[in-house]
Amino acid sequence: xxxxxxxxxxxxxxxxxxxxxxxxxxxxxxxxxxxxxxxxxxxxxxxxxxxxxxxxxxxxxxxxxx
Amino acid sequence: xxxxxxxxxxxxxxxxxxxxxxxxxxxxxxxxxxxxxxxxxxxxxxxxxxxxxxxxxxxxxxxxxxxxxxxxxxxxxxxxxxxxxxxxxxxxxxxxxxxxxxxxxxxxxxxxxxxxxxxxxxxxxxxxxxxxxxxxxxxxxxxxxxxxxxxxxxxxxxxxxxxxxxxxxxxxxxxxxxxxxxxxxxxxxxxxxxxxxxxxxxxxxxxxxxxxxxxxxxxxxxxxxxxxxxxxxxxxxxxxxxxxxxxxxxxxxxxxxxxxxxxxxxxxxxxxxxxxxxxxxxxxxxxxxxxxxxxxxxxxxxxxxxxxxxxxxxxxxxxxxxxxxxxxxxxxxxxxxxxxxxxxxxxxxxxxxxxxxxxxxxxx
Numbered sequence: 001x002x003x004x005x006x007x008x009x010x011x012x013x014x015x016x017x018x019x020x021x022x023x024x025x026x027x028x029x030x031x032x033x034x035x036x037x038x039x040x041x042x043x044x045x046x047x048x049x050x051x052x053x054x055x056x057x058x059x060x061x062x063x064x065x066x
Numbered sequence: 067x068x069x070x071x072x073x074x075x076x077x078x079x080x081x082x083x084x085x086x087x088x089x090x091x092x093x094x095x096x097x098x099x100x101x102x103x104x105x106x107x108x109x110x111x112x113x114x115x116x117x118x119x120x121x122x123x124x125x126x127x128x129x130x131x132x133x134x135x136x137x138x139x140x141x142x143x144x145x146x147x148x149x150x151x152x153x154x155x156x157x158x159x160x161x162x163x164x165x166x167x168x169x170x171x172x173x174x175x176x177x178x179x180x181x182x183x184x185x186x187x188x189x190x191x192x193x194x195x196x197x198x199x200x201x202x203x204x205x206x207x208x209x210x211x212x213x214x215x216x217x218x219x220x221x222x223x224x225x226x227x228x229x230x231x232x233x234x235x236x237x238x239x240x241x242x243x244x245x246x247x248x249x250x251x252x253x254x255x256x257x258x259x260x261x262x263x264x265x266x267x268x269x270x271x272x273x274x275x276x277x278x279x280x281x282x283x284x285x286x287x288x289x290x291x292x293x294x295x296x297x298x299x300x301x302x303x304x305x306x307x308x309x310x311x312x313x314x315x316x317x318x319x320x321x322x323x324x325x326x327x328x329x330x331x332x333x334x335x336x337x338x339x340x341x342x343x344x345x346x347x348x349x350x351x352x353x354x355x356x357x358x359x360x361x362x363x364x365x366x367x368x369x370x371x372x373x374x375x376x377x378x379x380x381x382x383x384x385x386x387x388x389x390x391x392x393x394x395x396x397x398x399x400x401x402x403x404x405x406x407x408x409x410x411x412x413x414x415x416x417x418x419x420x421x422x423x424x425x426x427x428x429x430x
Contacts, residue, residue, distance in 0.1 A: 011377040030367045034378040045385050053392040055400045
């Protein structure tokens, strides 16, 4: 988990520097929003890697599960 | 190599080659099992049935872009459905392609885990493929298309060679007789083949990066012919060697059929050659989906440059590959019950609705 967030932080800094240099305000907003969502998804997954999978959830949602 | 009308775009010929390579990975994994289960020993004729709807798709794309060769599919959705409904449709495409991206990363790892390297951590495969794809997609579509174009010829040579080597193992009792009763089961196999060949439509989400779209029909139909021939070869090679009852029960039928090859009883275990090319086609499909998601996001959020979005998407794919399914059975079930039907909806039905609404509103 710690490595995932280190990579996430590293990539964010690297990309932000490039986007700030090019003055891409809209791109920065979308980028940060997606990075935040990915970070939250990472926390969600790593907090319990054994939780019901996406397919499992989908199947129980549409009534195909056990 | 073809002379390009615009240097930052790929030609329609390169795009069709990219599509053929993209469809190879899921076709090899899914189709032999599915058609063996649905149509039995007649399954090897399934591509001949699926090619007709595919040709319709080629014509559909031609009609969609007939009056606007420089547009992409996102532009057309926004133009025809209006800003709000168009963005809703694009959001659905975005979510679905992101899901497929994660699943294809997972499939890549599962292939190694179930064949050559069963005791390796999946993390190793995820990081390896995603790091490669990250740099490839950042390099742009032209670099990916040229690499794929070059390797495509090698892949075709290897595929045909392995087929020729397999011929002594093929038993005609596994492929014949075919009776009129096989007609309806063969029609039912269309779902599986089209669920994958439909990726042809997804390619036009970066249609603004494809030159000479006025030749969609010509290259699309040539591609269709190539698909039929190679898919029939694949099915003869799998069903023909082991028979439909065995093929529908084993996880990687093509890999197993390659394993059976023995040249003069001295050269054996050449499945590693096939696996090496499987890595290449997996690299292509994951790059394709990553580039596709970036292109949809670019149109959806009206961005001038979306290259930087590859970073969050690669990280998403990494996590989602773990989260996508608990085991191989769930992966298989996702493909059968959700993946293929939704693919047909997004790749065939939605573009057809787009064309119909566009024609009614006289916008296309």
